[in-house]
Every structure is written in structure tokens, then in C-alpha cells.
Amino acid sequence: SRAQGHVQAVAWMMKRLGLASLVASKPCRERDRVMAMVAARILAPHTKLATTRWWHTTTLAEDFGVTDADEQDCYAAMDWLLARQDRIQKKLATRHLEEGGL
Secondary structure, three states: OOEOHHHHHHHHHHHHHOHHHHHOOOOOHHHHHHHHHHHHHHHOOOOHHHHHHHHHHEOHHHHOOOOOOOHHHHHHHHHHHHHOHHHHHHHHHHHHOOOOOO
């Protein structure tokens, strides 16, 4: 059987923090891949190729809906994330900074 407890713990914390809605307000493949990569980075930091191989030893790929993703998909998701950086930073600032706090 594949390991799942640690994956569920990280997924729960990411959900509780509202990380997915910070990355993108609407679900999409890129967001799923980014979320899976964040979880994988927390659990077992590897290269993108090693990550996509590792996450099939756990329930991570199924839990995050990325069973078909490869390392090229991870790089594409990172490019997508970079394009969203300003929006994400604004959402974080709105969420965590008070007016006049800086």
C-alpha cells in the first residue's frame, strides 16, 4: 500500500490556509499541479523529474488530480505560476497587511 497520512496532513493544512484560492480563484490543471508540487516540496524535496516519480509512491498524485503529470507539466505550471505572481502577491497583501502597516 502507498503512504497517505503525511499527504493528507499537508493537503489539510494547505486547504485550511486557503492556498489554492491564493494561487487561482478557479480550479484548473495548472493550479492542481502547483498545489501538488508545493505539497511534494514540503514532504520530500526533489527535482521535478524525481518529484513526479516520487508522488506515485504516495497518494499525492491521486489526491491532487495529477496522475498524468510529468516533469514538463511541472515546468509549465511553474511558468503559469510566475505569470500570476503579481496577483498572488496582491492577494497576500490584502489578506495579511493592514492599511498603514508598512
